[in-house]
Amino acid sequence: MASRGNLRRLTEMAESRIDYVQCDGLAAMKIIKHCHEESTRNMEVAQGALLGLVVQNRLEITNCFPFPKNDELMEEEEYQLAVMRRLRRVNVDHFHVGWYQSADVGNFLSPSLLESQYHYQTSIEESVVVIYDTAKSSRGFLTIKAYRLTPQAIMMYKDDEFTPDALRTLKMGYESLFVEIPVIIKNSNLTNIMMSELEEMIPEEEGTKYLDLGTASVLENQLRCMMDRVDELNQEAIKFNRYQHMVIRQQQDKNRLLAKRAQENAARAAKDEPPLPDDDINRAMRPIAVPLRLIPMIAAGQINTYSQHISQFCAQSLAKLYITQSLQSAKESKSSN
Template sequence: MANRNRRANAPDVDNTIDLVQVDGLVVAKIIKHCHEEGSSAVDVAQGVLLGLVADTRLEVTNCFPFPKNLDENFDEEDYQMEMMRHLRKVNVDHLHVGWYQSTQQGAFLSTQFLESQFTYQTSIEESVVLIYDPLKTKRGFLHLKAYRLTPQAVALYKDNDFGADAIKTHHLSFESLYQEIRLVIHNSHLVNALLCELSEMVPSYEGSQYLDLGTASVLEKHLRSLTDNVDELLQDTNKFNIYQRQVVKQQQEKQKYVQKRNLENTARQARGEAPLPDEDITKVFKPIPVPPRLEPMVLSAQIAAHCQQVSLFCSQALGKLFLSEALQQPQPSQQTVLKGSSKTV
């Protein structure tokens, strides 16, 4: 029964794209661009994804970056159209299928990010966004993810109403704000053969540091970002609590005002006087503006993403610690040898 109710309340699933296939050349271009321009916490590297759609599979075959230093007279749309026009002349896939962006420790969720993806999905239904983390890649973890907005989030942005009632009407929560699309990296057979030859050239001792606890710094940065996001969410929660208290106080004042006018009208009727004219109560008590709930929802989604990464790195670190402990303990055969040597001495 619980599973049935869970399925009934489950959000609509976007079946437009269920797989993103990225060519190895595109991954190399994204990594090069993000490491050159998006390695700091301030700079963010962004670019355009080009490719084609085959059924429910999105194939990303090429990309090009956005220029970093923009002039006042620079037109971003003209630049994209000109680049795609040049690519079409050299017989390269020029269909616009999304965009990519660099991030630091997975902190990519923001209202600006959601607005950009909403613009892409409304103009190009199959578009996705690729998120790449240069710092994690330097630590040995290739972090390249594909995301799309859910249909509920798209409908909410179309209505342009981010109040609590609108979010409740669309059955939207921080868990259903966006969805991750499965991503695979595709290479040609020649590239795969080259990778096999390069793997054989690598010395045997290289790349075998499986018990390296290099995730400690990554885990620390995730925890710092998680703490900052929790503090921001707490501030927004306090603002919403203040708004609720103000609404309750205003409702009480309205009731007192209506009761006072009713008593005064009753006294005037007893004296034979005309009752007071009807007055619009909304002019006396102006409605309190509802604080938008989109920013707290984005913060909650970012906190959930950080918690997922912290859980992943903690499980890896604990597994490595247990393996290290088992390797450092002497084996039974070594213990007998040590005992025998102590007796001979």
Template sequence: LLNQEFPFLLTSKSMSTTFLAPGTRNNKLGWLLSSFLCVCVFQVVLKIIKHYQEEGQGTEVVQGVLLGLVVEDRLEITNCFPFPQHTEDDADFDEVQYQMEMMRSLRHVNIDHLHVGWYQSTYYGSFVTRALLDSQFSYQHAIEESVVLIYDPIKTAQGSLSLKAYRLTPKLMEVCKEKDFSPEALKKANITFEYMFEEVPIVIKNSHLINVLMWELEKKSAVADKHELLSLASSNHLGKNLQLLMDRVDEMSQDIVKYNTYMRNTSKQQQQKHQYQQRRQQENMQRQSRGEPPLPEEDLSKLFKPPQPPARMDSLLIAGQINTYCQNIKEFTAQNLGKLFMAQALQEYNN
């Protein structure tokens, strides 16, 4: 999406800092992924939340493009715009052309218009999917600094903003480039579900005027409305997470059955191949004793074609999603246990 119309290198004459467009990393900066920081302007957070409130319903996710610049060792996300909801009937809609028109319009009004990633909402933390993996690989392969912001509206509604930034690990990027997801390739690359994605720290930044405005609004807001963090209703949220966790465990069990079937078929074929070689060897010995020439060599790979191994990437994604559910349940129960103990102590004190 970044062609000659959108330059790769921008410099600010009024500042000594050099701003790099994504995908043009300067080796002189010397920053590493381990120290990479994502700075998100609060306006972007509000736009993402507003996008979900207007178009997101239940399990339906909303997505959009993140815009900004790379400043030294920071990825600054300064703007975003949503992907419009469209159906299969909208055959005339061109998503790429839509993005180009939006970026061109933003450039004309002197707003940062360079891609730095994309965002997506999630339903109870269900975002570790093949679609997200493929999309993030496409972004990160074209623009090395790209991140994906995951917004959880359900957890946010409980009183704490849930917004996380992720990238694919370098090992997973190499495997995706090779497009070899066999068990041997993943084992060779030493990839496990714990090291598929790396979380990038996020710092949400406000201007001084916005901080003053928020301080004024906080003084005017009613104290009675601030009760989300004190809610003791945890059964619905916890039950939904457990249900989703059990569904993924069932999927993992089915994948394990498929893999065990593949291993049994492989072992059975190896036995048949060994028996065939023994029979051929005995027959050649008998022919040699009779003074006859041995049987011609045959291509065993054609006679015994190895069974197709199941792709292990789906299993890794399921394991990663299970790990995400477990972490969410752990965090949720830890917070609610504290509130329950506090409520119990207050009740005993009042009695």
């Protein structure tokens, strides 16, 4: 269980040395390209390494490269070291500052993500995980977010103490696992000039899909994913309730045996015989292992993420429907005149 000293130490720790993440436009485009290729080709999660450097209170991401797939012969660690050695030879930033992963409508919270970020952040203090949402970006909402583990989450994962008592002591919930770091995409002046020229070359009738009403499939996918997470959280709640019932039953059995042993010792005392010890009862009634609350915390955090996405998505969809209804009414009144 987390001690008072650990709790005091956590309150004195700084949340993060990094105030914001600055990502070069080229690195962001490489992340976007890799994530969309993996999602359209074989529906797998895209992952890769982030390269850059720390300047004062910001983390600059200047380059990135994808991780090798499982079917490739080279080991992942060997591949990363080889790529960084080659980048160093051509005078490119080769310092490892984190990793990135693709997501589908905010579906990124998982035990594997927590474990990977824990290993990154304990070995590289300034490292972040960048999440790119392919589904939302394909609907016209560019979503690139950076996260870091909180000091509480690092300490609890290190001690493997995601027990109810430890969570209650630290007053920790799913919202305390990660902290979001603002992301800024920066381009060079020449890139901004080229983008301005390309924007002028796009015809006015193209690139305007802001009133796209084909949103039923996206909303259905989000609701289906949230139902799956609710079912998972319900199963975890059933397991915890079963554990509580087992603890109560065990305590009742132990009290009954202790009462019986007390009666036996009273009878032996009347006969001037030595009392029987209670050690055998304590050995027979061993404590039941407390189920860890990490999986329920992740499921609750994922449900919260889906709820926020659905709320935002429904508000935008309703606004589009009201706009199209007004346009349709104006068109009908104009045609009738």
